[in-house]
Amino acid sequence: xxxxxxxxxxxxxxxxxxxxxxxxxxxxxxxxxxxxxxxxxxxxxxxxxxxxxxxxxxxxxxxxxxxxxxxxxxxxxxxxxxxxxxxxxxxxxxxxxxxxxxxxxxxxxxxxxxxxxxxxxxxxxxxxxxxxxxxxxxxxxxxxxxxxxxxxxxxxxxxxxxxxxxxxxxxxxxxxxxxxxxxxxxxxxxxxxxxxxxxxxxxxxxxxxxxxxxxxxxxxxxxxxxxxxxxxxxxxxxxxxx
Numbered sequence: 001x002x003x004x005x006x007x008x009x010x011x012x013x014x015x016x017x018x019x020x021x022x023x024x025x026x027x028x029x030x031x032x033x034x035x036x037x038x039x040x041x042x043x044x045x046x047x048x049x050x051x052x053x054x055x056x057x058x059x060x061x062x063x064x065x066x067x068x069x070x071x072x073x074x075x076x077x078x079x080x081x082x083x084x085x086x087x088x089x090x091x092x093x094x095x096x097x098x099x100x101x102x103x104x105x106x107x108x109x110x111x112x113x114x115x116x117x118x119x120x121x122x123x124x125x126x127x128x129x130x131x132x133x134x135x136x137x138x139x140x141x142x143x144x145x146x147x148x149x150x151x152x153x154x155x156x157x158x159x160x161x162x163x164x165x166x167x168x169x170x171x172x173x174x175x176x177x178x179x180x181x182x183x184x185x186x187x188x189x190x191x192x193x194x195x196x197x198x199x200x201x202x203x204x205x206x207x208x209x210x211x212x213x214x215x216x217x218x219x220x221x222x223x224x225x226x227x228x229x230x231x232x233x234x235x236x237x238x239x240x241x242x
Contacts, residue, residue, distance in 0.1 A: 054119040062127035093126040101130040120194040121204025128189030134182040205232040
């Protein structure tokens with residue numbers, strides 16, 4: 001899902017940055033989970049070239065899909081690198097002050113991606129969040145949750161501090177309400193974009209194999225990895241006429 005991060009947008013000249021970046025930081029798996037598969041990292045030059053090649057091929061497709069959406073959207077994607085030190089392997093979608101959609105990749109994610117198919121699928125997935133309007137829908141849901149929880153706390157005679165805490169909690173819970181649905185919808189759109197750009201989203205979705213599985217937890221923000229991979233497989237087969 002999208003996150004609002006404050007950062008400095010840098011030109012995409014990656015080789016020197018990738019050469020100096022540290023170990024990829026991933027969320028830790030639960031103590032009872034099986035060890036995550038590991039894969040050798042590409043050279044900084046290869047990782048940089050893969051990212052630049054994918055960017056040039058996927059961005060025009062993402063903008064085309066965006067422009068074909070039923071509602072009016074700002075489809076002028078800006079794809080950038082989040083070069084803040086110590087950031088884990090991550091990609092996210094947000095918007096700038098003018099409403100222009102931004103897709104950001106951390107250096108750790110670029111460094112750990114095993115091939116261009118993974119980068120293309122992830123880039124398409126993040127574009128899918130914007131195309132489907134997830135950021136605005138999440139913010140609207142959070143605001144409604146905050147108002148409802150605040151009103152209930154007020155009617156119960158709570159103090160202002162307690163009302164504020166209730167509103168914050170209500171916003172957080174409401175924002176999670178559609179998170180799994182949003183992730184799956186973005187996976188679908190990402191599959192279409194990656195395939196249209198000439199990449200294999202099924203190979204791209206193998207990225208999930210190296211992530212801790214969130215399972216299907218109540219109020220979790222992401223669906224189970226197996227469910228996401230199955231969805232990508234079905235959609236790619238459908239688009240290929242299989």
